[in-house]
Amino acid sequence: MFVTKQIESEHKDLIHDVSFDFYGKRMASCSSDQSVKVWDLGEDGEWKCTATWKTHSGSVFRVTWAHPEFGQVLATCSFDRQAAVWEESFGDVGREGVKSNWIKKSILVDSRTAVTDVKFAPKHLGLQLAICCSDGMVRIYECPDVMNISQWSLQHDIQTKFKCSCLSWNSSRMHPPMIAVGSDDNNPSGGGKCQVFEYNDSTRKWTKVETIVAVTDPVHDVAFAPNLGRSYHLLAIASKELKIISLTPLGRDSVIGNQSVVSRFEMKQVASFADHESPVWRVSWNVTGTVLSSSGDDGCVRLWKGNGVLVVIQMTKYICTIGSNVKTPGLTFSFIGCIMYTAGL
Numbered sequence: 001m002f003v004t005k006q007i008e009s010e011h012k013d014l015i016h017d018v019s020f021d022f023y024g025k026r027m028a029s030c031s032s033d034q035s036v037k038v039w040d041l042g043e044d045g046e047w048k049c050t051a052t053w054k055t056h057s058g059s060v061f062r063v064t065w066a067h068p069e070f071g072q073v074l075a076t077c078s079f080d081r082q083a084a085v086w087e088e089s090f091g092d093v094g095r096e097g098v099k100s101n102w103i104k105k106s107i108l109v110d111s112r113t114a115v116t117d118v119k120f121a122p123k124h125l126g127l128q129l130a131i132c133c134s135d136g137m138v139r140i141y142e143c144p145d146v147m148n149i150s151q152w153s154l155q156h157d158i159q160t161k162f163k164c165s166c167l168s169w170n171s172s173r174m175h176p177p178m179i180a181v182g183s184d185d186n187n188p189s190g191g192g193k194c195q196v197f198e199y200n201d202s203t204r205k206w207t208k209v210e211t212i213v214a215v216t217d218p219v220h221d222v223a224f225a226p227n228l229g230r231s232y233h234l235l236a237i238a239s240k241e242l243k244i245i246s247l248t249p250l251g252r253d254s255v256i257g258n259q260s261v262v263s264r265f266e267m268k269q270v271a272s273f274a275d276h277e278s279p280v281w282r283v284s285w286n287v288t289g290t291v292l293s294s295s296g297d298d299g300c301v302r303l304w305k306g307n308g309v310l311v312v313i314q315m316t317k318y319i320c321t322i323g324s325n326v327k328t329p330g331l332t333f334s335f336i337g338c339i340m341y342t343a344g345l
Contacts, residue, residue: 192214237283
C-alpha cells in the first residue's frame with residue numbers, strides 16, 4: 001500500500017532535487033531560489049522543516065546525503081560553478097526543541113562552468129565526492145580525515161568530451177569503482193549520451209570502458225542498482241524513455257606494455273518504456289535494487305518491479321493545486337512551492 005502526501009515546502013522557485021538520507025527519515029530539497037531545506041519525519045508521520053538556508057548565488061541543481069557513518073553531511077552543487085559540503089551542528093534548546101544549523105565546511109571551486117550533479121561515493125571507498133560539470137569534466141575529491149571535512153583534495157579529473165548532466169556511483173564492493181555519466185546535449189549527432197568509467201588500481205586512473213550507444217537522446221538522470229549477488233550491473237537511464245541496461249563483466253584484457261588494463265562488458269538493453277509519453281527526469285532504485293521508481297513530464301511517478309519482465313506495480317498521478325506544474329521535476333515530481341511524497345506501507 002502506498003500513501004501520497006503533499007508537503008508545502010515554501011520554496012519560492014522551482015524545486016530541482018529531493019534527496020533522502022540513508023534511513024529515509026530525513027529529506028533535503030533544493031531550488032532555484034538558491035536555498036536548501038532539511039526535513040525530519042516525525043513520529044506522527046508528518047514532515048517538518050528543521051532547517052533552511054541560502055547555499056549558493058545561483059540555482060541549486062542537486063543535493064545529496066553522505067553515509068551516516070560520516071555524520072550528518074550534505075553536498076550541493078549549483079549554476080554558480082561551485083559545489084559545497086555542509087555539516088549539521090546543534091545550537092541552543094528553544095521552544096521547539098534543539099535547533100540545528102548547517103555549517104559550510106568546504107567549497108569546491110575548480111569548475112569553470114555550472115556544476116550539474118554531485119554524489120558521495122559508496123562508504124567502502126571512504127569519504128569521496130564526485131561532481132560533473134557542463135563543460136564535460138568529472139572531478140573526484142577525497143577527504144583524508146573524516147573528522148575534519150573542511151579539507152578536500154582533488155584526486156582525479158575525467159574528461160568525458162560531452163556536456164555532463166548527471167552521474168551515479170556503482171555501489172558494488174566486488175567490482176572496481178565505477179561511475180556512469182549522462183549528458184543532456186541536444187545534438188543528435190553526438191553519439192551515445194551515457195558513458196561508463198572504471199577505476200584501475202594498477203594505473204590509478206579512471207578509464208572509459210563503455211559508451212552506451214543505444215541512448216542518443218538527452219539524459220537527465222542515471223542510477224546504478226544496488227548489486228546484491230548479481231553477476232551483472234543494472235543501470236537505469238532517464239531520457240526520452242526509461243531504459244534499463246545490464247552490463248556483464250567479460251573479464252580483463254591482458255597487460256600489454258604500459259597500457260591500461262580495463263574491464264569490458266557485454267551490454268544488453270533489459271527494458272525500454274515509453275509509458276510516461278514524455279521525457280523522464282528522475283530514476284531511483286530501492287535499497288535492494290529490485291524496485292525502480294521513475295518520474296516524468298506527465299506528472300506521474302511509476303514504480304517498476306521485475307518478474308521475468310518489468311511491469312508497473314504502482315502509478316501515482318500528481319495534480320498541482322498550488323502554483324503550476326513545471327517541466328523539470330525532482331526525485332519524485334516537484335512543483336513550485338510543494339513536494340509530493342510517496343511512502344510504502
